[in-house]
Amino acid sequence: MNLRALRGHNAALVLDLLRRAGGEGVGRLELASLTGLTPQAVSKIVARLREEGLVADAGRRASTGGKPQTLLRLVPGAGYAVGVHLERDSLVAVLVDLSGVVVAERRAGVDFAGGADAVVEAAAEAVTALVSGTLVGLEAGAPGTGGCAHPFRPAEQLPTADTADTANTAVAAGERLPTAGSVVLGVGVALPGPLDHVAGVLQRVTGFPEWDGYPLRDVLASRLGLPVAVDKDTNAAALGLALGGAAESFAYLHLGTGLGAGLVLGGGLYRGARTGAGEFGHQVVQLDGPPCECGDRGCVEALCLAAVARGDLDEAARVLGTAAGNLVALLDIDLVLLGGRTVGAAEELFVRGVGAVVAERARREGARAAVGVRVAPGGDRGVAEGAAQLVLAPLFGRESAAFPANRT
Amino acid sequence: MNLRALRGHNAALVLDLLRRAGGEGVGRLELASLTGLTPQAVSKIVARLREEGLVADAGRRASTGGKPQTLLRLVPGAGYAVGVHLERDSLVAVLVDLSGVVVAERRAGVDFAGGADAVVEAAAEAVTALVSGTLVGLEAGAPGTGGCAHPFRPAEQLPTADTADTANTAVAAGERLPTAGSVVLGVGVALPGPLDHVAGVLQRVTGFPEWDGYPLRDVLASRLGLPVAVDKDTNAAALGLALGGAAESFAYLHLGTGLGAGLVLGGGLYRGARTGAGEFGHQVVQLDGPPCECGDRGCVEALCLAAVARGDLDEAARVLGTAAGNLVALLDIDLVLLGGRTVGAAEELFVRGVGAVVAERARREGARAAVGVRVAPGGDRGVAEGAAQLVLAPLFGRESAAFPANRT
DNA sequence: GCACTTTGGCAACACCGTTGCCAAAGTAGA
DNA sequence: TCTACTTTGGCAACGGTGTTGCCAAAGTGC
Numbered sequence: 001m002n003l004r005a006l007r008g009h010n011a012a013l014v015l016d017l018l019r020r021a022g023g024e025g026v027g028r029l030e031l032a033s034l035t036g037l038t039p040q041a042v043s044k045i046v047a048r049l050r051e052e053g054l055v056a057d058a059g060r061r062a063s064t065g066g067k068p069q070t071l072l073r074l075v076p077g078a079g080y081a082v083g084v085h086l087e088r089d090s091l092v093a094v095l096v097d098l099s100g101v102v103v104a105e106r107r108a109g110v111d112f113a114g115g116a117d118a119v120v121e122a123a124a125e126a127v128t129a130l131v132s133g134t135l136v137g138l139e140a141g142a143p144g145t146g147g148c149a150h151p152f153r154p155a156e157q158l159p160t161a162d163t164a165d166t167a168n169t170a171v172a173a174g175e176r177l178p179t180a181g182s183v184v185l186g187v188g189v190a191l192p193g194p195l196d197h198v199a200g201v202l203q204r205v206t207g208f209p210e211w212d213g214y215p216l217r218d219v220l221a222s223r224l225g226l227p228v229a230v231d232k233d234t235n236a237a238a239l240g241l242a243l244g245g246a247a248e249s250f251a252y253l254h255l256g257t258g259l260g261a262g263l264v265l266g267g268g269l270y271r272g273a274r275t276g277a278g279e280f281g282h283q284v285v286q287l288d289g290p291p292c293e294c295g296d297r298g299c300v301e302a303l304c305l306a307a308v309a310r311g312d313l314d315e316a317a318r319v320l321g322t323a324a325g326n327l328v329a330l331l332d333i334d335l336v337l338l339g340g341r342t343v344g345a346a347e348e349l350f351v352r353g354v355g356a357v358v359a360e361r362a363r364r365e366g367a368r369a370a371v372g373v374r375v376a377p378g379g380d381r382g383v384a385e386g387a388a389q390l391v392l393a394p395l396f397g398r399e400s401a402a403f404p405a406n407r408t
Numbered sequence: 409m410n411l412r413a414l415r416g417h418n419a420a421l422v423l424d425l426l427r428r429a430g431g432e433g434v435g436r437l438e439l440a441s442l443t444g445l446t447p448q449a450v451s452k453i454v455a456r457l458r459e460e461g462l463v464a465d466a467g468r469r470a471s472t473g474g475k476p477q478t479l480l481r482l483v484p485g486a487g488y489a490v491g492v493h494l495e496r497d498s499l500v501a502v503l504v505d506l507s508g509v510v511v512a513e514r515r516a517g518v519d520f521a522g523g524a525d526a527v528v529e530a531a532a533e534a535v536t537a538l539v540s541g542t543l544v545g546l547e548a549g550a551p552g553t554g555g556c557a558h559p560f561r562p563a564e565q566l567p568t569a570d571t572a573d574t575a576n577t578a579v580a581a582g583e584r585l586p587t588a589g590s591v592v593l594g595v596g597v598a599l600p601g602p603l604d605h606v607a608g609v610l611q612r613v614t615g616f617p618e619w620d621g622y623p624l625r626d627v628l629a630s631r632l633g634l635p636v637a638v639d640k641d642t643n644a645a646a647l648g649l650a651l652g653g654a655a656e657s658f659a660y661l662h663l664g665t666g667l668g669a670g671l672v673l674g675g676g677l678y679r680g681a682r683t684g685a686g687e688f689g690h691q692v693v694q695l696d697g698p699p700c701e702c703g704d705r706g707c708v709e710a711l712c713l714a715a716v717a718r719g720d721l722d723e724a725a726r727v728l729g730t731a732a733g734n735l736v737a738l739l740d741i742d743l744v745l746l747g748g749r750t751v752g753a754a755e756e757l758f759v760r761g762v763g764a765v766v767a768e769r770a771r772r773e774g775a776r777a778a779v780g781v782r783v784a785p786g787g788d789r790g791v792a793e794g795a796a797q798l799v800l801a802p803l804f805g806r807e808s809a810a811f812p813a814n815r816t
Numbered sequence: 817g818c819a820c821t822t823t824g825g826c827a828a829c830a831c832c833g834t835t836g837c838c839a840a841a842g843t844a845g846a
Numbered sequence: 847t848c849t850a851c852t853t854t855g856g857c858a859a860c861g862g863t864g865t866t867g868c869c870a871a872a873g874t875g876c
Contacts, residue, residue: 002833041864330669472843
């Protein structure tokens with residue numbers, strides 16, 4: 001690592017801490033102790049970031065007997081990213097600011113069977129509409145731009161100084177609004193199926209042989225003139241949850257038309273050697289069990305979806321819980337987040353069913369910390385938000401855990 | 409990361425490259441391109457390491473039309489570490505040099521039922537005998553010191569300049585011999601059962617309640633006056649294999665009296681949040697299957713060992729292969745290494761049986777790279793060697809992947 | 817109003833990797 | 847044998863990193 005990389009590394013460290021603190025702000029000394037740097041070094045780094053417009057004051061904390069700390073915060077509007085979630089029949093695109101808050105949203109219908117180029121064109125149109133429609137100054141949510149569910153963070157979540165003098169440098173009302181000078185840093189695309197996230201090339205989109213080998217990243221990048229990152233939908237969702245502060249390590253299990261997982265280990269997304277990690281649906285949990293369409297027998301996905309199909313959701317949850325328990329034990333994690341349409345249809349049932357199996361197993365294994373099983377926040381927009389984080393995460397040094405890319 | 413950490417980081421980077429190159433040596437320009445540093449920076453780093461005695465010349469490479477490169481190598485005798493493998497009834501201790509080569513070995517009988525202190529005392533005696541017996545100048549392998557299977561690396565593996573002028577600075581014959589001035593960097597201890605590698609405290613050694621909560625690391629460290637690191641046997645074995653150059657990511661499956669795993673992800677050992685990762689034996693692969701002593705049903709360990717008990721090794725391999733396939737798919741790795749007494753008794757059968765299941769699954773999943781299934785090298789000394797690497801790995805920046813310790 | 821505490825900027829500094837330059841040590845051709 | 851030419855790698859000066867010493871600013875508490 002050379003000096004420039006060192007500077008970037010430390011700046012990312014500071015930015016990530018500011019991002020995680022949200023609008024509340026963090027003091028310099030706190031940053032220093034959390035990063036291991038001296039307060040003076042933090043001051044220099046912050047000065048640079050402030051010059052770039054990424055960081056600003058956020059009021060000051062109450063005094064503890066001396067000069068009160070000046071708090072710092074991330075400037076959310078200093079940059080934006082677009083996240084696109086591609087599914088077989090639909091598309092969700094979101095514009096997200098640096099702090100991860102969704103500023104605008106668009107949805108459209110697509111058809112994978114109609115060919116890759118048509119889908120890419122639809123995605124590109126959604127992105128340009130989202131970006132130009134918002135950046136030109138049109139208010140997000142105005143009729144005709146596609147609508148926006150939550151254009152701004154609710155007022156009570158707006159960053160404000162939480163001490164006496166709020167008048168000082170609180171966030172200006174419109175600061176989160178992208179302006180003409182805003183920078184769109186790139187586009188993240190999340191979609192199902194095996195793919196290579198490094199090359200951004202699709203591999204075998206089930207049922208659509210035409211897509212095999214399609215260089216999605218490069219095609220979309222040259223179409224839009226923006227950097228593009230591509231990843232599996234489950235990976236994107238997991239990354240989004242990780243940056244949302246879910247936990248240091250956890251698994252995101254997505255049960256929709258299929259069953260997949262995204263793994264966050266030690267704060268970073270774990271993708272494995274070829275973006276294939278999180279292949280969860282075809283974990284065998286019943287030797288010589290009923291055949292699965294993949295050719296194997298006793299896969300969780302087959303067992304689980306079969307139970308769903310016959311209306312036995314308790315059994316589906318029990319099967320899913322068993323596989324989740326395997327994963328929890330193997331990776332020593334303490335949080336499982338559930339998502340996907342099938343889970344969404346009976347959230348409490350799945351949380352309770354899966355939680356019971358996992359808890360029972362943890363209890364048997366002894367004094368381990370309790371394992372949480374919850375529904376992943378973000379709803380049906382979670383994947384798109386996570387896709388946007390494919391672009392933003394590197395800014396905060398959160399690209400991935402410590403995997404092939406880092407090592408020579 | 410501050411400047412001192414930066415220096416340490418880059419020095420570790422260089423040392424690791426030299427270690428991996430073995431006795432062949434590496435040129436400065438090669439180091440520069442591999443580390444991303446400039447040649448001049450490498451020169452400075454190397455100069456520091458040479459002053460500390462960690463690095464030396466290793467002849468020169470044939471000219472390519474200009475001044476020939478001076479090759480560099482690690483000085484194996486610059487430091488040593490002891491690795492101790494504790495089992496219920498026996499103990500293996502090895503003295504290992506910086507390059508990971510075993511210099512001396514001792515074995516002894518112990519009895520976990522006899523209490524923790526007695527076992528620690530036996531371990532401490534083995535360590536002191538190993539260290540003093542070798543360092544005082546006694547030749548390793550001399551009668552009475554416990555014997556040494558492979559005191560030195562075989563002659564053909566000795567580092568030599570592989571070009572014209574071998575006379576220059578090849579490794580002196582006795583250089584690998586520890587001398588009175590040698591430095592023992594610490595002791596690594598590997599043992600079964602749940603424990604906390606950060607605190608070095610045991611948790612529940614099955615069947616020996618007295619061991620629960622025993623602060624093994626601190627007790628042994630104060631007894632010996634040396635730094636001590638503690639970890640699970642499977643983790644140590646996996647770490648040893650990782651530093652031995654097995655692969656970037658792989659799983660080590662240990663089938664002995666129980667079944668466990670060690671996971672190496674992205675070049676580093678993955679321990680999970682509480683050193684619990686690699687809990688492989690109680691992965692459920694048969695829903696509602698036969699009961700396991702852990703209280704669950706259909707665990708791999710129970711199924712596999714039951715098959716072994718009734719002499720059906722093919723079935724044992726098939727069951728193990730299914731669970732291994734789950735792991736390979738989940739983590740997207742391409743190497744599985746098998747070890748342990750049960751595997752050792754029928755190596756080819758297990759390699760073939762597990763390999764068949766894994767390969768069949770990889771084939772069905774499509775164009776993935778071939779997944780290797782092999783026997784882990786190191787034999788019954790592998791765990792002890794890996795335990796020694798618990799001490800050495802940090803020198804080479806290979807402590808763990810990117811996990812809780814690294815993040816604040 | 818004075819003493820004290822805490823924050824955080826300024827200036828000088830130590831030390832990291834970088835750049836420019838050139839001696840050393842080889843090859844290739846005349 | 848001599849003269850280019852190539853490649854290695856050390857020396858010296860440098861730019862920029864985080865660090866240290868110092869002190870002004872801005873509070874609290876008596």
